[in-house]
Amino acid sequence: MVNPRWNSKIANSRVPLKGTSNITKTVKHTLPSTEEYIGSYIEGDLGGVKVSNKSSKKYYKGMI
Helix, strand or coil, rough: CCCCCCCCCCCCCCCCCCCCCCCCCCCCCCCCCCCCCCCCCCCEEEEEEEEEHHHHHHCCCCCC
16 A cells, blocks of 8 residues: 655655755754643752742741
8 A cells, every 4th residue: 555645855854855945954952841740749859950840949948
């Protein structure tokens, strides 16, 4: 059975397309922006990054 979605132009990613676009171009990857920590650590250091859960710190402030 033949795949109806198969496209000979994109079947081999190492073959460059005709024209200005080129499949073999490398893409610069970027890291996503950092987000606010929402884990269970009240306050600590994870992999060299200081993290704290604000609501847990507020709740346990008299016990810490």
